[in-house]
Amino acid sequence: MTTQPTLALAHFVAAADPRRLPSEVCHEAKRALLNFLGCAIGAAHHDAVTRALAALAPFAGPPQATVLGRPERLDCLHAALINALASHTFDFDDTHLATIIHPSGPVAAALLGLAEYLPVTGADWIHAFALGVEVECRVGKAVYPSHYDIGWHITGTAGVFGAAAATGRLLGLSEGQLVWALGIAATQASGLREMFGSMSKPLHPGLAARNGMVAALLARENFTSATEGIEGRRGFANVLATARDYGRITDGLGETWELSANSYKPFACGIVVHPVIDGCLQLRSEHQLTADAIAAVELSVHPLVLELTGKKTPRVGLEGKFSVFHSAAVALIDGAAGEAQYSDERVSNPRVVALRERVVATVDPALAEDAAQVRIRLRDGRVVERFVAHALGSLARPMTDRDLEDKFRTLCAPILAADAIDGLLRACWQLEHNPDAGALPRLTVPQRHGAAAFA
């Protein structure tokens, strides 16, 4: 194995044998795909998606690929952009905790577009997806955390490598062409954390998906780039980071899989609040709690919780995601913390506001980031409490397949009929047996009632 990281990744992608993909990695790829699809379909009519579509559709090419959860079709490149954008819009997509990359968006969106353009089997799709996530996360690990600390949104900057590698694999690029594809990816790496809080944040994985595919398409035509796009003196890692470790790219390449370290959010808000929500949901369920019965909610939390989500009186839905007080209140009242709990209506609902004002939070520096203590004083004098050592969704307590299905159903319910959701779930879980991966995105298109009746 060479120690030149760009060449090593190109060799890995070109030479990888699909039969050597471990079955648990194949399964994790399907879990990631399911989560990606749910997030993208759920956000299909969000303003960010609708506005981007309105802006770009007049320039789009042939209707090659599906816009997930919508009737429109776009060329592969624009479909990749819109679908990856949609998947990150709720900030409810997956997280590679070692780099805080949201890995699936750029890779899955690019690959789904391509799968409607080229003949791609389900098994090859899954393999290319695993390779893309591997490249993306390893590039990210090589420059994390200095790269992120400078101000780069690593989901965008690393994502373009993943999309280039994955689509390059399906396009049948040679090792040399993959070196160029990674170079063309490197020179497009972009996305600033300054954009957090605006629609341009989810635009980053959208651009990464499209740009990575452009890189692979150019390389296929022998459009050249530098050969050391990652490690060159003026390459990605030297220009966009202050420290770098190429061993994190090359060590164990082909033996370990970053997908195995992927995580999924059970709740539609920042991960630091998840232990609190988890504890509230457990207590509500076990004790049949209602808001009226609750006198006070006392939380002990990691210091980051108040630093990042200490907003006492959120006024709009998005601000609710940055309020541990709102999150505890909706968890106790609604028994959920999905996208619906972070609407403008929900943060100003009188019952939610009333309970939110009875929540207090105290920092306990001894707590781990994925831990919290929830203590609830009831009006009848009882006290119930729960210590959450590892929140649901953490690597120590991953969401089960069933949890992911429930999340998927909730996200898709406003868009798709129940039987369509069931069909999509089946198609996801059985993807490696499907001779045509391109059939999958078409299942996300809502059928009009009339058409469905005659289908």
Next chain:
Amino acid sequence: MTTQPTLALAHFVAAADPRRLPSEVCHEAKRALLNFLGCAIGAAHHDAVTRALAALAPFAGPPQATVLGRPERLDCLHAALINALASHTFDFDDTHLATIIHPSGPVAAALLGLAEYLPVTGADWIHAFALGVEVECRVGKAVYPSHYDIGWHITGTAGVFGAAAATGRLLGLSEGQLVWALGIAATQASGLREMFGSMSKPLHPGLAARNGMVAALLARENFTSATEGIEGRRGFANVLATARDYGRITDGLGETWELSANSYKPFACGIVVHPVIDGCLQLRSEHQLTADAIAAVELSVHPLVLELTGKKTPRVGLEGKFSVFHSAAVALIDGAAGEAQYSDERVSNPRVVALRERVVATVDPALAEDAAQVRIRLRDGRVVERFVAHALGSLARPMTDRDLEDKFRTLCAPILAADAIDGLLRACWQLEHNPDAGALPRLTVPQRHGAAAFA
């Protein structure tokens, strides 16, 4: 005037009055456009252009816009990408010397695409072009040189701001929308110097043109970004540079024009060799020199000349551009140093090689960068010499309009018939009187002989 640079630029672009554009700036815009068109048309069949076109055409949208010098038509976004790429392929485009940005490519390519999509008068086109170059060069000045020294190809990273501002102006964006457009530009800023020497170098202005237009199109639909894309804590200037001076963005905005500091290359190679070529051409012309008559060529040059172009025995055309010896030899033999003098054939031509071997160069640290001494010893014992204080093309000795026309004719000759070239020249010089700027790019399309005969 606010001191927030993003807002200041947005205000400037939204509020600018075309009637206040000084006539000399209008003229300089047409000189820049002419030079841009010549470079792009001349490279229309270069491998970099042909391969990029082959890679992306299957995904292109409606045939809205001209590919300069070719019969194909693409959607505006892809046309902008290909045309800006073409314009930088020979590295023969313009240079804003204070930042070494090649300013016209990203801005002109984006605007020409848009001018075939929207109704745009010639006068509005020129005004938008001047605004785009102004934004691009001012953003560049704010971060130059640290930004370039880190490894960023400033033509790509600053170019995207220029394309966003210029197209945003023609799309009629409000000040607030222009703030978003500049933010979406900032978060796409990319392009690594590692790519120098590969096709991905000219790709940078191509991507800047397309990405800047995408930024403006998104902003028009109220797709939001951060409001301090340039100066924010994690914005462009803090993340992509180690030093920054926002006064260079805001000082004199609307009063001075960066286009006035634009320069054009008379010779198709790195600017450091230009004084030597200039001196050789002058001596050849005055003394009717032939290669056979020359015993030796002795050059005194600035230290950078040998550092950057000290290649004694270039083997391919591109390497010839990095050889002061080859450049002097072709200037003396061909009486020119255009793209034709840097072909693979020319660097291995026996007469060129023989004269090249009689060229010696000595460093003189006392010389200015745009100066050189050329001394030629003839076989008949005579010595002729010329001191060039400022090379042709420098700000002190700019190319005349006639020089630019000659360069344009030479670049276009392999692609267009003589009368088509004449028509294009007339259309450029009269652009401010043309009610339809979109007619201009269509004049660059080669007519088949049969069609021309019946036209």
